[in-house]
Amino acid sequence: MSTVEELQKKVRELETKLAAFQSNVAPGRKKIDVMSSEVVDSNPYSRLMALKRMGIVDNYEKIRELSVAVVGVGGVGSVTAEMLTRCGIGKLILFDYDKVELANMNRLFFQPHQAGLSKVDAAAATLQNINPDVTIDAYNYNITTVDNFQKFCDTIRAGSLTGGPVDLVLSCVDNFEARMAINTACNELNQNWFESGVSENAVSGHIQFIVPGETACFACAPPLVVASKIDEKTLKREGVCAASLPTTMGIVAGFLVQNTLKYLLSFGNVTHYLGYSALTDYFPTMSLKPNPQCDDIYCRQRQSEVNARPAPVEVATEVTEDDSPVHTDNQWGICLIDENVPEEEDTSNLNLVDGVQVAYSIPVDNGTPESSTGGAVAASELSLEELMKQMKSM
Amino acid sequence: MVDESTRKTLSSIPLLQTKAGPRDKELWVNRLKEEYQALIKYVQNNKAADNDWFRLESDKTGTRWFGKCWFVHNLLKYEFDLEFDIPITYPTTAPEIALPGLDGKTAKMYRGGKICLTDHFKPLWARNVPKFGIAHAIALGLGPWLAVEVPDLIEKGVISYQEKSEDTK
Ligand SMILES: [Zn+2]
Numbered sequence: 308m309s310t311v312e313e314l315q316k317k318v319r320e321l322e323t324k325l326a327a328f329q330s331n332v333a334p335g336r337k338k339i340d341v342m343s344s345e346v347v348d349s350n351p352y353s354r355l356m357a358l359k360r361m362g363i364v365d366n367y368e369k370i371r372e373l374s375v376a377v378v379g380v381g382g383v384g385s386v387t388a389e390m391l392t393r394c395g396i397g398k399l400i401l402f403d404y405d406k407v408e409l410a411n412m413n414r415l416f417f418q419p420h421q422a423g424l425s426k427v428d429a430a431a432a433t434l435q436n437i438n439p440d441v442t443i444d445a446y447n448y449n450i451t452t453v454d455n456f457q458k459f460c461d462t463i464r465a466g467s468l469t470g471g472p473v474d475l476v477l478s479c480v481d482n483f484e485a486r487m488a489i490n491t492a493c494n495e496l497n498q499n500w501f502e503s504g505v506s507e508n509a510v511s512g513h514i515q516f517i518v519p520g521e522t523a524c525f526a527c528a529p530p531l532v533v534a535s536k537i538d539e540k541t542l543k544r545e546g547v548c549a550a551s552l553p554t555t556m557g558i559v560a561g562f563l564v565q566n567t568l569k570y571l572l573s574f575g576n577v578t579h580y581l582g583y584s585a586l587t588d589y590f591p592t593m594s595l596k597p598n599p600q601c602d603d604i605y606c607r608q609r610q611s612e613v614n615a616r617p618a619p620v621e622v623a624t625e626v627t628e629d630d631s632p633v634h635t636d637n638q639w640g641i642c643l644i645d646e647n648v649p650e651e652e653d654t655s656n657l658n659l660v661d662g663v664q665v666a667y668s669i670p671v672d673n674g675t676p677e678s679s680t681g682g683a684v685a686a687s688e689l690s691l692e693e694l695m696k697q698m699k700s701m
Numbered sequence: 702m703v704d705e706s707t708r709k710t711l712s713s714i715p716l717l718q719t720k721a722g723p724r725d726k727e728l729w730v731n732r733l734k735e736e737y738q739a740l741i742k743y744v745q746n747n748k749a750a751d752n753d754w755f756r757l758e759s760d761k762t763g764t765r766w767f768g769k770c771w772f773v774h775n776l777l778k779y780e781f782d783l784e785f786d787i788p789i790t791y792p793t794t795a796p797e798i799a800l801p802g803l804d805g806k807t808a809k810m811y812r813g814g815k816i817c818l819t820d821h822f823k824p825l826w827a828r829n830v831p832k833f834g835i836a837h838a839i840a841l842g843l844g845p846w847l848a849v850e851v852p853d854l855i856e857k858g859v860i861s862y863q864e865k866s867e868d869t870k
Contacts, residue, residue: 405812451788453723453764482811483823484797487790526793529827547808548817602793667824683832684715684738691730691763694737699758701744 335436342368342395351438352395364572371440373474373571374398374467378450378489380426381405382556383503383563384479385416390564391441392434398442398468399434401427402459404449414553442468451488460492474571476500477563481549483530490525493517494605499570503563505556507549510585511535512559513663514566514578515595520609522579523595526602528657529665533582533591555585582663593660710840714743720831722791723764732792733763736834743836755783755839763787766796766835770843772851777862779851783843785815792831795822795838806859809850816846 309317336351344356358364375396377388380403388399403426407417421429427445435443444466450459467473476498478489486502493500497519505512511533517524562581569575579594597610657665687694717735721728740757747753757768767784781803785796797815804814811817822842826833833841854860 449786451790452786453762453789456724456789482797484788484790484794487794488788491790548811667827669828682715683718684735684742687734687738689734691734691737694734694741695758698737698741698744701741701748701756 335439338439342371355394364574367572369572370395370568371397372468374400375567375571376400376402376463376466376473376476378402378476378478379480379485380430381411381479381481382414382551382553383505383560384477385414385426385430386557386560387477387479387503387564387567388430388434389416389437390560391567392438392443394564394568395438396441398444398466398473400444400446400462400466400473401430402446402448402450403427403430404447414551414556449485450492451484456488456492459488460496463492463498464496472496472498475567477567478502479560479563481505486525490517491603491605494519494524494526494603494609497609501563501567503559505551505559506532506535508535509550509552509555511583512555512562512585513580513582514559514563515580516566516570516577519606520597520611520613523597524601524603524606526606527595527598529667529669531580531582531659531663532666533584533589534662534664535584535586552585555583558583558585580660580663582660584662589662591660591662593658593663595657704845707841707845710746710844711837713746714836714840715739716829716832717792717834718831720792722789722793723762723787724789729763732831732834733759736763736836739834739836740839743840755843757783757835757839770800770847772847774852774855779855779860779862781847792834795826795833795842796835798838798843803854803860807850807854809846816843816850818842819845 339351342352342356343350344353344360346353346357356367359367373396375391375398377384377391377399380388380401384401384403388401391399405426407421407424407426407429409419409422411417412419416433417426417429421433425445425447427447431443431445434441444462446458446462448455448458450456463476464472476489476493478486478500480486480489481504486504489500489502492498499516499518502515502517502525503513513531513533515525515531516522562578562583566577566581570577578592580592582591583589584591597606599607599610601607601610659665689697715738717732717739719728719732719735721732723729725732744753744756747755754772755768755770757766759766764787765784766787767782770781770783772779772781781800783798783800785798787796788794797811799814800810800816801814804810804812809817825841826838829837851860855862
């Protein structure tokens with residue numbers, strides 16, 4: 308038997324649940340065909356179209372024709388997708404294979420009642436309600452496996468509103484494998500993309516713009532890290548894999564979408580690499596040239612294509628997809644490392660801005676691995692099937 | 702750095718030569734053969750040292766791996782299912798080894814029961830591409846993880862000993 312107090316508590320809980328439910332099924336606004344710059348309370352785009360009136364952006368409505376893929380819909384990706392949705396992006400394509408968990412609630416965007424749903428489905432529902440004008444496709448799979456990677460490439464290649472390649476890929480994943488997979492795909496497809504990341508200690512982050520062949524790809528150098536000024540020896544990892552803060556993730560998502568908008572709508576300068584150190588409020592920026600000896604064969608191929616082009620000016624025209632005049636103050640294509648590095652540089656010798664370093668170094672002579680003396684496997688007489696059988700019978 | 706016994710174990714596993722991933726068709730078959738040779742040698746080494754602690758097999762394509770690993774604590778043998786996929790970026794990136802049975806039971810895991818590797822793993826792997834293979838990932842990643850985490854999980858009562866082929870509580 309329940310007491311009156313218990314029943315009252317239950318009623319309150321149910322009322323709260325009902326309210327949450329109703330707020331989610333309540334009808335949103337109707338679709339809008341054309342972005343209007345009319346300043347009325349009912350126009351969701353009036354403040355964005357004001358960017359045009361103020362002369363910041365030439366043609367804001369163009370955003371309705373553009374398609375962006377967001378890979379990873381976690382702490383950074385979900386906020387990124389929401390910002391683009393509110394900006395009225397034409398099409399969003401979301402990739403993730405994770406589910407919403409209560410452990411995600413220290414980050415923005417997802418809500419407790421969504422726990423258990425796939426991140427892409429939960430995100431698509433929320434985003435569609437915020438802005439029904441955006442076309443949203445959601446893919447719930449891991450892009451790093453063989454079959455899924457092919458599907459991923461096909462979607463990037465033909466997923467735009469017009470059936471062509473998407474305008475930009477945004478990497479918001481949380482692991483090296485997925486970043487490398489995106490890098491592989493974008494080098495092969497000659498697809499411009501942004502890499503983004505937040506460190507596992509939650510106090511630094513970065514974004515990096517990758518134009519295959521023109522700027523360093525993700526495989527051109529070991530992963531870059533923003534120095535957190537924490538002595539690595541004092542960094543305790545006992546009992547946990549990773550920490551996260553909504554602040555750092557929100558800031559990185561903000562940098563990412565800001566540069567995405569600048570790139571897509573051709574205003575301001577797009578930063579090639581922007582780091583963020585939370586403990587010191589330090590924001591290093593730099594440009595990185597691709598590594599001629601990059602491990603990725605398609606990166607090297609894109610580099611030779613870029614080198615075969617006539618003038619550096621073309622780099623700038625590539626950014627604006629239409630024939631509108633190039634911003635004269637665009638510092639595009641000017642690399643910080645051009646000035647002071649001799650031609651015959653050691654490729655492992657990256658010219659990094661203060662406060663950014665490689666996570667680890669890879670010796671140039673990779674001939675003798677430091678930790679193995681067991682010799683190499685000898686060519687086997689046995690077939691793969693026979694070896695599989697032998698292993699199974701052990 | 703990596704402890705001495707792990708270093709010794711690693712050095713006794715043969716190195717691989719073919720730099721090929723699962724999208725590389727014929728070369729991948731060569732790589733797979735090398736993977737199996739290294740794994741067989743590693744299991745033989747373990748048996749010879751009276752420390753036989755894992756079994757692995759793959760599907761035909763060699764992209765999906767599964768098996769078991771064992772850990773002995775206070776004379777009791779604990780067994781865990783083991784699985785991972787070979788990412789298309791392999792061998793540049795290591796496989797992400799998962800113990801799905803322990804998913805959600807320890808903070809030293811990522812989603813799906815993928816084990817959290819030490820800071821030593823990735824640099825060492827990166828420096829040894831393509832010479833390190835699955836056997837090296839098991840020795841360098843899973844071995845040390847089990848040695849640290851399993852005793853802790855037992856102590857916390859998160860996992861308990863299951864008598865083989867007997868119904869237990
Ligand atoms: Zn590269």
